Amino acid sequence: MRKLCSLRWLGSAALALSLLGCGAPREPVALHERNAVPDNLSQWHLVNVTNGTLALNERVIPYDLNTALFTDYAHKLRTVWMPEGTSAGYGDAHFDYPVGTIISKTFYYPLAEDGSVLRTDDYSRDFAENGLDLSNVKLIETRILVKRTDGWQALPYVWNEAQTDAVLEIAGEAMSLQLVNKAGNREAFTYVVPDANQCAGCHADNHTQKAVRPIGPRARHLNKHYEYAAGSENQLVYWQQMGYLSNLPDLAQVPRNVNYRDTSATLDERARSYLDINCGHCHNPSGPADTSGLMLYSAEHDMRKLGVCKPPVAAGTGSGDRLFAIVPGSPEDSILNFRVESTDPGAMMPELGRSLVHEEGAALLDAWIASMPGNCS
Structure with missing residues (x-):
């Protein structure tokens, strides 16, 4: 997959230890209670800003979708983490994610030299050796879905101007940006970070139950190969190998959407x-x-x-x-x-x-x- 093939740390927990620097202490992923969610994204310890990169913590694995939701040409880094010893149960329509699962999606844009954001499908400048290269990208927001005993909780975090951390913004946010295409044409637009209720509204795909559920990480969207550190592997198979997915049927029986760009x-x-x-x-x-x-x-x-x-x-x-x-x-x-x-x-x-x-x-x-x-x- 073109997006993340330069990230050599993706396939191994041992390599993930290097993300915070040689010998540096590393906090494990923190699962906060529903009524005590932190004000800062860094307190979850899913991703860490270090040495000019946005790096993933141990056992936080990235994933991609065959075709992704369009969000004003933003690039996205998606991750999933589950508590040790737990796994999601396979289902064609929905996975049965264990309590404690944390799914994150970080929205960002590649940067132009003048600080504008680029409209591009090229991900080659997004990544340094061990993570998202913050000198080449502008972080916008990170959305988190946390599986609680009573259902999923949606939390929007907005990155600060210094790009050092993201702050919880329950009411959402709006920011003015200039989008520059490859021809140099500029388009002003307002990027809108949804509030927590809007997040829940889109993710409640059952209007009667009104239950929030993940939209992207489902079988038909995940059924594709991904370039991990050890090589290319089907994402569903990799999740199974990582202990994140149980009861996976033969891939020939798994639904699969196509990449809308695939002619x-x-x-x-x-x-x-x-x-x-x-x-x-x-x-x-x-x-x-x-x-x-x-x-x-x-x-x-x-x-x-x-x-x-x-x-x-x-x-x-x-x-x-x-x-x-x-x-x-x-x-x-x-x-x-x-x-x-x-x-x-x-x-x-x-x-x-x-x-x-x-x-x-x-x-x-x-x-x-x-x-x-x-x-x-």
Whole structure:
């Protein structure tokens, strides 16, 4: 995997000892009580700022997704940690994570020379030998999900300007940034850190139970190879080897989404993977958008429920005055494309997590719908 292939510390707990310097004392990962969460990310001891890098602690392992949720072109470092002697139970739809599991996602941008942030898919400058190179990146936020006895707790931490620690911001945060693309064009935007309730809202993919659950680290998203220190390995197999996953079936039986950028996959597979991770946590039969009747999660195969010739439940600004969610052959007439390409808070989808249009994702959905035969006459 291009993102983390330069991190030689990924596959071994012994190598992880070097992250804090030779012979330096190292605090173990700390599991704080729900009502006593620390004000600073550093108190969890998941990641540590040392020698100009953001390094992972022992038994904190990174992971990646086949297709990731779009967040204003931010790069992301994802990690998982579980208490010694515990493991997640495999499930096709959800893993049964043990109490004490901590999942983190650090959002950051590569830096331009003038301090602006870069819009790029190149991760080669992000990493030093033993971690995230803080001279080349700007840390924005780290979101934590902690599994408690009564369910998951979502906690947003915002990195300080000095890039030495992140502070708990229950109410969220907004920051003005300049995004520079490879052509040198600049785009001002507001990066929004969601508040704790918004985190919980997106992660509660069952609207009836309202239970917070991880979205990304599920079988179909994790089923891919990853460049660990000892070499390339399927992530699910590696989790099993680390003692983090039990009852893993044969990989041939495990669902797998594709990378939406992978042109060797079909256009339908790529578009469905993109919609699944970006929209499926709400647009599923038990999700917050269940009343819309639009089902964009991976298991849906009814074309009407996927939006083909489906009229909106409610017209108005959210429909862009278009008549159907998807009009085969006509992305310009499809509500789905209008909402994905909008930045109007009253119309755009997803509602949270972005201020910018994901141009590559929008182009994929345009091509997907343009390729569909038929019409809505």
